[in-house]
Amino acid sequence: MSGRTPDAKAADTGLKAWLTTRDHKRIGIMFLVATTAAMALGGVFALLLRLELLMPGETIVDPMTYNRLFTLHGVTMVWLFMIPVIPSGFGNYLLPIMIGARDVAFPRLNLASFYIYLVGAAITLAGMYFGAADTGWTFYVPYSTTSAAALVPVLLGVFTLGWSSVLTGINFIATVHTMRTEGLGWMRMPLFVWTVYGTSIIQVLVTPVLGMALMLIGFDRLLDWGIFDPARGGDPVLYQHLFWFYSHPAVYIMILPAMGVISDVVCAFARKNPFSYEAIVWSTMGITFVGLLTWGHHMFTAGMSTFGAGAFGILSMLVAIFSAIKVFTWVGTLYKGSIALDTPLLYVLAFLFLFIFGGMTGVAVATTSLDVHWHDTYFVVAHFHFIMVGGTISAFLAALHYWLPKLSGRRYPERLGRLGAAGVFVGFNLTFVPQFLLGNRGMPRRYFDYPPAMHTLNAISTVGSWVLGASMLFIASYLLRSLLRGEPAGDNPWGAAGFEWRTSSPPPVHNWTGEPPFERGAYDYTEGSPALEGARDE
Amino acid sequence: MSDLLRQLLMLPDPASEAAREIDVLHFVVLGTTLVGFLAVACVTAWWLWRYRRRGDRPTERVTGSRRLELSIGGALLTLFVGWWVVGFLQYLDLQDAPEGAEEIYVTGKQWMWKFAWPSGRAVVGVLPVPVDRDVRLVLTSRDVVHSFFVPALRMKQDALPGRFTRLDFRADRLGTYPVYCAEYCGQSHARMGATVVVLSAEDYADWVAGRTPATLVPLLKGREVPDVAAEGGLAAEGRRVMQRVGCLACHSLDGSPSVGPTLLGLYGSEVELQGGERVVADSDYLTRALRDPNGQIVAGYDPVMPSFEEQLSAEERVAIFEALRALGDEEAP
Amino acid sequence: MKRRDVGAFVALLTLTGLSLGASYVPLGAWGMAVALGFAAIKVSVVAVVFMHLARSPRAEALFALGAVVVVAILVLLAAADVMTRT
Amino acid sequence: MSEAHFESAERQADAARLGMWAFLVSEVFLFAGLFTLYGAYRAAWPEAFAEGVRHGAKMLGSLNTVILITSSFAVASSLRALQEDRPRVALRWLLGTLALALGFLAVKAVEYHGHVHEGILPGGHGHHFATLSAPAGQAAFFTLYYVMTGLHALHVVAGAAVLAWLAWRLHTGALDARRAHVLSNGALYWHLVDCVWIVLWPLFYLTGGQA
The missing domain is CATH 2.60.40.420 (Cupredoxins -  blue copper proteins)
Structure with a gap:
């Protein structure tokens, strides 16, 4: 390490120092800020969508505006928020610390990844605004190749975002393989690191396939190459194969790191080792690989062969088992623990309940004959929002509360935190439980209008979305306040044994002063645990 | 019972036996989900209370038994695969109308x-x-x-x-x-x-x-x-379409030989392809034949037919099938 | 050591010649299998000798092998759908 | 430029190499979707695809296969020479590789020119398709031909650019035996370009028999 330069830079809080930083922590924070802003934007779109659906008939927006709004909502939430938020945000900040490294393997590439994200996001949003894309985030052909909207800018934007995702994945893979500190074997790594590693593998494997599929749509629109055009020997269903080969594993890109957050938080607040570390690790890797084989369950009614439907159906059942094992392991971790019901754990509980429901309805929609009724209805909308919002956003909020002291050195107000968590939970269920029932009744998704008989459920759902939105606003307000004026947290406010709590909060530029102390495991709460020593001192 | 559940779940009244069977699976799957959910919730709630934090004490190291994990996983997998079997059989039924439907x-x-x-x-x-x-x-x-x-x-x-x-x-x-x-x-x-x-x-x-x-x-x-x-029905319309696009220049309707095989008695019959493969000339075969005529040449004929992919609308194709079906009922000489 | 590279080079040229020759033999449906078989052997030679996969850390071999397997699954499952449609 | 965050130069080389492999994997998946389309469309249009292959420039394609294999050998030899601390020899091999890369592109250009001349353009455009009895499957074949070989050619261009940069660094002496892993990573990329072509060659030039 070279002399005084790092320390001098640490003090440098100027804008230029931030924008040219190669410090993974700062890059992580910039990712968090950008993705959280994207979430707010996507949330506003969602609220507008729900507002239109408050009453049957055309109310606040015309059909085309509605179609553009749900496209914007989907694209923003998927590619600008959920794919990058936990891996590129928290992952960037925490992964090197958790493995005792001073930075990621390729810091410059890391910064490049952030700028690629920004450029991609700008192209996507500007493209959406000026091009008025209305295809939904799925870009199904031939609608996407014939729609009057200007689609190419959006395709280019998403393509660019994909490269940010791939580069981050490559960086993390190399980091985990080569930067672990002395003595930190694979089976001692924090579970969050495992899930980010699995996520990185998925990102590297599947993202280019989406990029190529989108490029082919672009070729069709710009040059009339018609590679999916039936009149020229093409097959629109094949586009769906390629799309879902990315987009189903993309669900795991969104949920795997969330599962990592849950694993770490549940251990910290139960002050116990995970019920079975190995089971969580192997199920993480299981989801990573079997998750690559299940994409066809999005296509049971799409004109796929019955053979295909059968094969993808049973493969999907397999992947559900890994998630189930994780759930049992989290619950098992509470057994004989020393449990504190602080806000992060409340979000873990919310995650658990919502994820069980989301996951089980996932098994239900993978059951072929049931899916024929539910496919493309609000049942599926509710199902994946249980996973995405109930799962990923709950985990995101858990992570935000759990690691806020690490990132900022300050604490959030516990009482307000619990209130916010309750609001999110109530608002969420109010929004999405009625949607299961709407799906059962047969309300298809992407409808700006519906029969009057479906009014009550839609109205409840819309009211729920307001509760959810207000709760998020409330949470944002107290978190921002505590960033500025929160109580100082000390280095390890939770008495957690995770490696990241063994350095100061926030950590110095190269994360550690001296050799990182990694002799005791990241989940060691037995007699003499360093975590409890710290807690007693306070 | 089923009706009550249907009302609770807001499922529309089913209008076929297959729909009723699917509903039963629906109830079983959602019921199991609910039971499983409640079981996990109860255990969680009990442990949350039982092991609530009382001061900063260390906890003992508990490692899950592998056998427990495996048996829970195995039991669930069996359950899920069972659903899959039932659901897949029902799915097959949705595309399995008997002859003469x-x-x-x-x-x-x-x-x-x-x-x-x-x-x-x-x-x-x-x-x-x-x-x-x-x-x-x-x-x-x-x-x-x-x-x-x-x-x-x-x-x-x-x-x-x-x-x-x-x-x-x-x-x-x-x-x-x-x-x-x-x-x-x-x-x-x-x-x-x-x-x-x-x-x-x-x-x-x-x-x-x-x-x-x-x-x-x-x-x-x-x-x-x-x-x-x-207008004489779809079959007559089909004949008009065939006349218009020129099918009849190469295919006869009365069994007489021509450049291509006769269409009399073709529909539903078995034809031998070049290379010896035998296929039934049903609507799938005919769809392909219109799209890619030379992919499946009938034995003894030359690959000279052009593709009609772009010339025929879906309705026109359907009309042609109907005309051929009508002709298929008559025996070839 | 250098002999290894030369050997691989000669092997690749030979395999290319054989593959080209085989394309003139009417093999029917086996033509594709034979041609891809030659390609698979050649890719393995390049990977193992020129790209030093044999002497690399296990992770790299695992990446390469895993990538090939997943691509094969993608191609096969999608093609199987097309081939089994009725 | 020293990377202060690495424990040793050796680790840094390991990380770079592993990162390169991960990148190569993502490159393979860029082609994976196209291979999928090829497999599925070939299954749907066996005869049209075979006909398309028979129509291809078999000898030009085969010539390019030999060129790329030779270039792979050349870049491997260059790396070997640098590892044995003979940078001048390494540079000569590398320049040879570069020449082969340009040769490949030249042959490719001749091939494309021939096709365009015959009226074969992507998307079923061009007068060639008007003469066919069943143009649909062949349109798909030739669109894939252009997209896949075109994407590959782009990779050849990118690879050649990387090799040229490495050759320049060798020439100036900035790249020496101690930093051989940089050349090694460039070579890895070039080998991948070769591997992709080894698979494309049978798909578009050899398998014209009754499949």
């Missing part, structure tokens, strides 16, 4: 559903079907992907441009049931609806023959319904 052609286009009968009946937005009889819908699309969704029958199938997909059912309750388009298809996607009308056998026979039964009168108000008798 009533065939109706469905064409989706932005933003309406058009239905056509072999007799030449055609109408937009209203689909009369016979009660207690197997019906096969043959679906295609004129533009983008649409999806034909009848909640009361618990069934849905995408209609794709350039392809024919199938949907088989047997409605057993008279009444009208809404149809939605379930695959996003543009501006008026939300308004691309139709109505399935399950008619008694007599009423349906009337409809197909060109009369309008009383039950249909209000539904058909303001809709254009072509007269069957004047």
Whole structure:
């Protein structure tokens, strides 16, 4: 390490120092800020969508505006928020610390990844605004190749975002393989690191396939190459194969790191080792690989062969088992623990309940004959929002509360935190439980209008979305306040044994002063645990 | 019991036996989910209270038993695979109408559903079907992907441009049931609806023959319904199409030899291809033959037929099939 | 050591010649299998000798092998759908 | 430029190499979707695809296969020479590789020119398709031909650019035996370009028999 330069830079809080930083922590924070802003934007779109659906008939927006709004909502939430938020945000900040490294393997590439994200996001949003894309985030052909909207800018934007995702994945893979500190074997790594590693593998494997599929749509629109055009020997269903080969594993890109957050938080607040570390690790890797084989369950009614439907159906059942094992392991971790019901754990509980429901309805929609009724209805909308919002956003909020002291050195107000968590939970269920029932009744998704008989459920759902939105606003307000004026947290406010709590909060530029102390495991709460020593001192 | 559950879950009243069977699986799956959810919630709640934090004490290291994990995983997998078996068998039933099912052609286009009968009946937005009889819908699309969704029958199938997909059912309750388009298809996607009308056998026979039964009168108000008798049905239309695009220059309708095989008696018969493979000349074969004629050459003929992929609309293709089917009933000499 | 590279080079040229020759033999449906078989052997030679996969850390071999397997699954499952449609 | 965050230069080389492999994997998946389309469309249009292959420039394609294999050998030899601390020899091999890369592109250009001349353009455009009895499957074949070989050619261009940069660094002496892993990573990329072509060659030039 070279002399005084790092320390001098640490003090440098100027804008230029931030924008040219190669410090993974700062890059992580910039990712968090950008993705959280994207979430707010996507949330506003969602609220507008729900507002239109408050009453049957055309109310606040015309059909085309509605179609553009749900496209914007989907694209923003998927590619600008959920794919990058936990891996590129928290992952960037925490992964090197958790493995005792001073930075990621390729810091410059890391910064490049952030700028690629920004450029991609700008192209996507500007493209959406000026091009008025209305295809939904799925870009199904031939609608996407014939729609009057200007689609190419959006395709280019998403393509660019994909490269940010791939580069981050490559960086993390190399980091985990080569930067672990002395003595930190694979089976001692924090579970969050495992899930980010699995996520990185998925990102590297599947993202280019989406990029190529989108490029082919672009070729069709710009040059009339018609590679999916039936009149020229093409097959629109094949586009769906390629799309879902990315987009189903993309669900795991969104949920795997969330599962990592849950694993770490549940251990910290139960002050116990995970019920079975190995089971969580192997199920993480299981989801990573079997998750690559299940994409066809999005296509049971799409004109796929019955053979295909059968094969993808049973493969999907397999992947559900890994998630189930994780759930049992989290619950098992509470057994004989020393449990504190602080806000992060409340979000873990919310995650658990919502994820069980989301996951089980996932098994239900993978059951072929049931899916024929539910496919493309609000049942599926509710199902994946249980996973995405109930799962990923709950985990995101858990992570935000759990690691806020690490990132900022300050604490959030516990009482307000619990209130916010309750609001999110109530608002969420109010929004999405009625949607299961709407799906059962047969309300298809992407409808700006519906029969009057479906009014009550839609109205409840819309009211729920307001509760959810207000709760998020409330949470944002107290978190921002505590960033500025929160109580100082000390280095390890939770008495957690995770490696990241063994350095100061926030950590110095190269994360550690001296050799990182990694002799005791990241989940060691037995007699003499360093975590409890710290807690007693306070 | 089932009716109560249906009301609780807000499922529409089913109009076929298959839909009722699917509902049973639906109840079992959601019921199991609920039970599992409650079990996990109870255990969690109990442990949350039982092991609440009382001061900063270390905890003992507990490692899960591998056998427990494996047996829970195995039991769940068995359960899920069981659902899959039942669900997949039911799924197969949705595309498995027996020989002689009533065939109706469905064409989706932005933003309406058009239905056509072999007799030449055609109408937009209203689909009369016979009660207690197997019906096969043959679906295609004129533009983008649409999806034909009848909640009361618990069934849905995408209609794709350039392809024919199938949907088989047997409605057993008279009444009208809404149809939605379930695959996003543009501006008026939300308004691309139709109505399935399950008619008694007599009423349906009337409809197909060109009369309008009383039950249909209000539904058909303001809709254009072509007269069957004047045009001679779909088969006659098919012959006109074949005349127009030039099929008859190379194929005879009366069994006489020509550049290509005769069309008399072709439909449903077994043909030998170049290379010795034998296939049945059904609508799948004919769809391919129109698209890629030289992919499956009948033994003894030259690969000279051009593709008609771009020249024929879905309706015209359907009309040709009907004409061939009518010819197929007559024996080749 | 250098002999290894030369050997691989000669082997690759030979395999290319054989593959080209085989394309003139009417093999029917086996033509594709034979041609891809030759390609698979050649890719393995390049990977193992030129790209030093044999002497690399296990992770790299695992990446390469895993990538090939997943691509094969993608191609096969999608093609199987097309081939089994009725 | 020293990377202060690495424990040793050796680790840094390991990380770079592993990162390169991960990148190569993502490159393979860029082609994976196209291989999928090829497999599925070939299954749907066996005869049209075979006909398309028979129509291809078999000898030009085969010549390019030999060129790329030779270039792979050349870049491997260059790396070997640098590892044995003979940078001048390494540079000569590398320049040879570069020449072969340009040769490949030249042959490719001749091939494309021939096709365009015959009226074969992507998307079923061009007068060639008007003469066919069943143009649909062949349109798909030739669109894939252009997209896949075109994407590959782009990779050849990118690879050649990387090799040229490495050659320049060798020439100036900035790249020496101690930093051989940099050349090694460039070579890895070039070998991948070769591997992709080894698979494309049978798909578009050899398998014209009754499949």
